[in-house]
Amino acid sequence: MVEFKNVCKAYENGTLALKNVNLNIDKGEFVFIVGSSGAGKSTFLKLIMREETPTSGEIIINGRRLTELKHKEVPYLRRDMGIVFQDFRLIPKMNVFDNVAFAMRVVGANQRYIKKRVPYVLELLGLKEKAFCFPNELSGGEQQRVGLARALVNNPKIIIADEPTGNVDPRMSFEIVSLLEKINQRGTTILMVTHELFLVKKFPKRLIQINKGEIIHDSKFEEVHYES
Numbered sequence: 001m002v003e004f005k006n007v008c009k010a011y012e013n014g015t016l017a018l019k020n021v022n023l024n025i026d027k028g029e030f031v032f033i034v035g036s037s038g039a040g041k042s043t044f045l046k047l048i049m050r051e052e053t054p055t056s057g058e059i060i061i062n063g064r065r066l067t068e069l070k071h072k073e074v075p076y077l078r079r080d081m082g083i084v085f086q087d088f089r090l091i092p093k094m095n096v097f098d099n100v101a102f103a104m105r106v107v108g109a110n111q112r113y114i115k116k117r118v119p120y121v122l123e124l125l126g127l128k129e130k131a132f133c134f135p136n137e138l139s140g141g142e143q144q145r146v147g148l149a150r151a152l153v154n155n156p157k158i159i160i161a162d163e164p165t166g167n168v169d170p171r172m173s174f175e176i177v178s179l180l181e182k183i184n185q186r187g188t189t190i191l192m193v194t195h196e197l198f199l200v201k202k203f204p205k206r207l208i209q210i211n212k213g214e215i216i217h218d219s220k221f222e223e224v225h226y227e228s
């Protein structure tokens with residue numbers, strides 16, 4: 001589902017953010033990405049979303065070679081992705097219902113389906129009572145759940161979350177990851193950057209550690225590593 005072959009990313013100012021990254025993430029996996037600040041975690045996700053392009057190497061997402069992807073094809077790539085931001089990025093002038101519905105309108109969903117689907121997703125995330133509240137009337141955890149609802153509503157193949165628990169307390173972090181786990185069990189691939197080690201310990205998932213632009217640990221290959 002996500003394949004990196006010898007991927008390097010240097011920013012225009014010369015910063016080498018990723019060096020020779022090789023990996024494969026299969027459909028249905030749940031992957032935590034960890035590493036200190038500046039390690040290259042966000043760059044890794046931005047390359048997948050095609051917010052950035054690699055300096056060299058090949059990235060293949062859902063069978064699409066990103067180097068060959070035309071500008072006008074990027075929206076189709078993103079349709080398969082649900083993106084959760086650390087700072088939520090809700091639209092302040094829209095209530096919860098409309099924030100979520102907006103994500104569906106953007107991809108041209110019809111009104112009848114929106115009316116059915118949005119309440120279903122809000123219910124799933126425990127936000128039914130908040131449907132007509134505005135973002136500034138919600139707690140951080142609630143806002144993040146709206147962010148999650150928006151990422152989920154179009155049934156993406158993959159959810160990409162860059163420190164989605166960065167602005168909420170540990171209990172809410174735990175709930176957010178529990179929700180992601182439920183979504184993962186229905187077949188959605190999850191990629192989540194976090195620096196909260198208690199989450200990584202509580203939820204035994206594949207763990208990729210990036211340090212100074214390089215993958216220095218990938219728990220998927222632990223067994224193979226020990227045997228050789």
Ligand SMILES: Nc1ncnc2c1ncn2[C@@H]1O[C@H](COP(=O)(O)OP(=O)(O)O)[C@@H](O)[C@H]1O
Pocket residue numbers: 011012013015016017035036037038039040041042043044
């Ligand atoms: N747009 C950019 N231009 C120049 N350098 C950048 C840019 N974005 C990130 N970097 C640099 O690339 C490195 C990796 O950054 P990033 O991927 O954001 O790390 P992380 O998310 O792990 O904290 C850092 O040294 C950072 O300063």
Ligand SMILES: [Mg+2]
Pocket residue numbers: 041042043162
């Ligand atoms: Mg980052």
